[in-house]
Amino acid sequence: MPLAEAKGLLETVSRSQSSSGGWGRPQEAPRVVPTEGSLRSTPATHPLLIRHQPADDIQALRELAVRCQRFSPVVGIEEPDSLLLDLTGCAHLFGGERKLSRQVQRCFEQRGFFIKTAIADSIGAAWAVAHFGRHQTEIVPAGQHESVLRPLPVKALRLTETVIETLAALDIRRIEQLLALPRASLPSRFGPEVIRRLDQASGEVSELITPIRPPEPVVAGREFEHPTGDHRALEVALQQLVEQIVGNLVQRQQGIQRLTVELKGALSECFAINFLRPCQSLSHIMELVLTQLERVVLTEKVAGLRVQAVATALLESRQTQLFAADDDPVAQRELEQLVDRMSNRLGKQRVVQSQLCPDPQPEFANRWEPLLDENERGNGGSVSPPVLPCSARPLCLQREPQAVEVTSRVPAGPPTYFHWKQTCYTVARYWGPERIETGWHRGRHVRRDYYQVETECGLRFWLFWRIGRADWFLHGEFD
Amino acid sequence: MSGPKNHNPNKHSAAIEQLAQQLRRYERTLQPTAGGNGVLSTGIAALDGLLPDGGISRGMLLEWLSEKTGGGAGTLAFTVAVQLMRADGACVVIDPAASFYPPAIGKLGDDLQRMIVVHPANGGDALWALEQSLRCRGVAVVVCRLGQAFERELHHHAYRRLQLAAETGGAIGLLLRPARYRVHPTWADVRLLVEPLPTVNSSKGRQLQVELIHCRGRNCGGIVTLEIDDETGDVRLASGLATATNPVRRAAGA
Numbered sequence: 001m002p003l004a005e006a007k008g009l010l011e012t013v014s015r016s017q018s019s020s021g022g023w024g025r026p027q028e029a030p031r032v033v034p035t036e037g038s039l040r041s042t043p044a045t046h047p048l049l050i051r052h053q054p055a056d057d058i059q060a061l062r063e064l065a066v067r068c069q070r071f072s073p074v075v076g077i078e079e080p081d082s083l084l085l086d087l088t089g090c091a092h093l094f095g096g097e098r099k100l101s102r103q104v105q106r107c108f109e110q111r112g113f114f115i116k117t118a119i120a121d122s123i124g125a126a127w128a129v130a131h132f133g134r135h136q137t138e139i140v141p142a143g144q145h146e147s148v149l150r151p152l153p154v155k156a157l158r159l160t161e162t163v164i165e166t167l168a169a170l171d172i173r174r175i176e177q178l179l180a181l182p183r184a185s186l187p188s189r190f191g192p193e194v195i196r197r198l199d200q201a202s203g204e205v206s207e208l209i210t211p212i213r214p215p216e217p218v219v220a221g222r223e224f225e226h227p228t229g230d231h232r233a234l235e236v237a238l239q240q241l242v243e244q245i246v247g248n249l250v251q252r253q254q255g256i257q258r259l260t261v262e263l264k265g266a267l268s269e270c271f272a273i274n275f276l277r278p279c280q281s282l283s284h285i286m287e288l289v290l291t292q293l294e295r296v297v298l299t300e301k302v303a304g305l306r307v308q309a310v311a312t313a314l315l316e317s318r319q320t321q322l323f324a325a326d327d328d329p330v331a332q333r334e335l336e337q338l339v340d341r342m343s344n345r346l347g348k349q350r351v352v353q354s355q356l357c358p359d360p361q362p363e364f365a366n367r368w369e370p371l372l373d374e375n376e377r378g379n380g381g382s383v384s385p386p387v388l389p390c391s392a393r394p395l396c397l398q399r400e401p402q403a404v405e406v407t408s409r410v411p412a413g414p415p416t417y418f419h420w421k422q423t424c425y426t427v428a429r430y431w432g433p434e435r436i437e438t439g440w441h442r443g444r445h446v447r448r449d450y451y452q453v454e455t456e457c458g459l460r461f462w463l464f465w466r467i468g469r470a471d472w473f474l475h476g477e478f479d
Numbered sequence: 480m481s482g483p484k485n486h487n488p489n490k491h492s493a494a495i496e497q498l499a500q501q502l503r504r505y506e507r508t509l510q511p512t513a514g515g516n517g518v519l520s521t522g523i524a525a526l527d528g529l530l531p532d533g534g535i536s537r538g539m540l541l542e543w544l545s546e547k548t549g550g551g552a553g554t555l556a557f558t559v560a561v562q563l564m565r566a567d568g569a570c571v572v573i574d575p576a577a578s579f580y581p582p583a584i585g586k587l588g589d590d591l592q593r594m595i596v597v598h599p600a601n602g603g604d605a606l607w608a609l610e611q612s613l614r615c616r617g618v619a620v621v622v623c624r625l626g627q628a629f630e631r632e633l634h635h636h637a638y639r640r641l642q643l644a645a646e647t648g649g650a651i652g653l654l655l656r657p658a659r660y661r662v663h664p665t666w667a668d669v670r671l672l673v674e675p676l677p678t679v680n681s682s683k684g685r686q687l688q689v690e691l692i693h694c695r696g697r698n699c700g701g702i703v704t705l706e707i708d709d710e711t712g713d714v715r716l717a718s719g720l721a722t723a724t725n726p727v728r729r730a731a732g733a
Contacts, residue, residue: 328616328617330616331568331616331617332617333617334615334616334617335568335569335615335617335618336617337615338571338611338612338615338617338618339595341611342597342608342611342612345604345607346597346598346599346600346604346608347600349598350597350598350599350600351595351596351597352595352596352597352598353591353592353594353595353596354581354591354594354596356581356582356591362580362582365582366580366581366582368596368598371595393580393582393583394580394583395553395554395557395579395580395583395584396548396549396553396576396578396579396580397578397580398578399577399578428677428678429677429678454677454678455549456677457546457675457677458550458551458674458675458676458677458678458685458686459547459549459550459675460549460551460675460685461549476580477548477549478549478551478554478583478685479545479548479549479550479551479552479553479554479655
């Protein structure tokens with residue numbers, strides 16, 4: 001399973017407060033995967049389906065590699081799912097290889113990943129044991145990797161599918177069977193790949209780890225000769241710093257996704273600006289910076305400024321558009337800038353998109369997702385909710401059901417009169433009840449009988465009777 | 480003194496109507512971003528007939544007045560918004576009360592992804608978001624409930640700014656307001672009063688009476704009775720009823 005998908009799935013599971021039932025064994029070989037337990041729990045909790053983006057997987061793997069530099073200065077990746085750490089001279093700093101391995105495990109578990117680790121003399125052996133070993137943590141003693149590799153399947157040598165199929169056709173399924181063949185005949189039978197991979201696994205051919213380096217931070221700063229509280233002076237200085245940062249990013253063909261501005265002084269103030277798409281537009285960036293600056297109340301004079309592009313991304317991603325691809329690009333860009341402007345001023349939780357969920361309980365049938373936080377959005381791949389008649393749900397739903405006084409001719413029957421906002425309404429017609437009931441496993445047990453009622457003057461409301469509690473609530477208005 | 484000779488009231492009113500049409504055309508050409516002279520349909524033929532020029536032009540503000548929430552004005556406004564959104568681009572919903580419930584317009588389907596919902600914390604933020612959205616050329620339609628949060632903020636000048644923003648950006652503003660504002664002056668191009676009618680037959684389909692009570696640069700006073708289909712949500716002229724030619728005069732604020 002791709003990393004981005006796994007991460008999204010795990011987030012969904014944790015969001016829906018599902019009890020995942022503990023960590024199970026992985027399904028197959030991948031080194032960074034969600035657990036079987038979490039996968040099993042998803043059908044009951046409406047999984048978020050995310051389109052597979054291989055580039056996102058690699059990016060996520062690279063980010064993990066950067067985080068692993070606390071364990072080793074040389075950390076590389078092996079696509080699609082492995083991290084390679086050169087532990088030469090590192091293990092004693094952590095109390096030995098076993099303790100180091102345990103710390104790595106704990107580090108990933110805290111981030112919600114299930115991993116398998118292996119320490120061996122060569123990259124090939126470590127990769128093979130990590131993918132096909134029986135234990136979650138394997139440490140191959142020095143010089144013994146050949147005996148450990150022998151019973152493993154030939155897939156553990158990182159061979160291509162074609163070679164594996166050829167070997168399978170000849171009923172060569174384990175490495176020991178391959179080693180039993182005359183070494184000189186291997187290249188002519190299966191090509192040069194097999195002998196290279198065998199040598200890499202045994203350590204006879206050296207293999208280099210290409211280290212992943214964290215991107216250099218794009219920072220610009222300025223110290224004032226005399227502290228100032230003049231907004232105009234700050235604006236001019238900020239403009240110069242942002243120009244400097246944008247100029248730096250233009251060379252890298254990158255745009256800003258998140259920018260932080262620090263106003264240094266006795267009481268340092270800091271604010272952040274987020275962008276829907278990687279942005280290089282100086283005017284748009286400055287507009288957002290100045291909007292945030294206006295909202296800062298300066299209690300002390302500012303001694304210096306520091307602007308940092310915390311998150312950047314390649315500008316190619318600008319081609320992905322917020323809405324339909326056939327929209328006018330100018331209008332599209334203006335719309336994206338509007339989202340940036342509103343999200344940064346009002347807060348990203350206040351500029352949202354609806355995600356419908358197939359949940360019978362009305363409160364959970366709609367989920368608001370911030371537009372600015374694309375990682376939290378479903379990318380249009382959500383499970384479709386059931387199709388209801390248009391008049392089945394009210395246009396206005398109360399945040400919490402409001403208790404109302406209702407008079408019924410029959411106990412627990414349809415309402416005849418009710419009081420709402422200091423007005424007594426007479427029910428002229430009603431439709432229902434519609435029984436909505438949820439399972440005990442969701443926490444609070446919900447059992448409601450909903451009535452759509454029309455008053456004498458034609459207003460329509462959505463009332464429900466809480467079964468077992470004998471009380472009525474108004475939940476919405478059919479405006 | 481005697482009156483003018485050969486006075487023909489029909490000819491007189493026809494000339495006034497012709498001049499009013501010319502004036503509207505002239506005003507529209509002054510709007511910088513209006514997409515030609517194209518008039519967009521609301522998707523409801525009866526409502527198109529009630530509106531000036533048989534539809535909605537870009538940059539227009541429409542007020543939907545109703546006595547109380549639950550009267551159906553919101554459903555009509557969103558039906559129109561969905562139609563305009565499909566024809567022209569994105570829809571922004573400004574909802575300070577955070578009560579808008581999208582499953583009610585579930586027929587939107589994938590179009591729901593073209594809808595941006597804003598939950599401002601106060602009236603000032605709501606007004607700012609409304610103005611920004613109307614000014615944006617990427618937005619086709621803005622739906623906003625001008626409820627309690629706006630009462631202090633939406634003064635005369637602020638409303639005028641909204642109108643200028645809509646004219647600049649070309650977005651159409653559908654503004655839902657309580658009916659008590661019908662006696663207040665407005666910068667909206669059209670003001671519609673929506674009143675629910677009690678259901679008369681066994682069906683669940685809902686009937687709403689829509690009256691044009693204000694129209695900039697044109698005589699107003701038309702009434703239509705619309706019916707909302709229970710299953711599909713389609714809106715059509717209620718059967719057996721036609722456009723009233725002589726609407727009942729109402730007292731202000733009634």
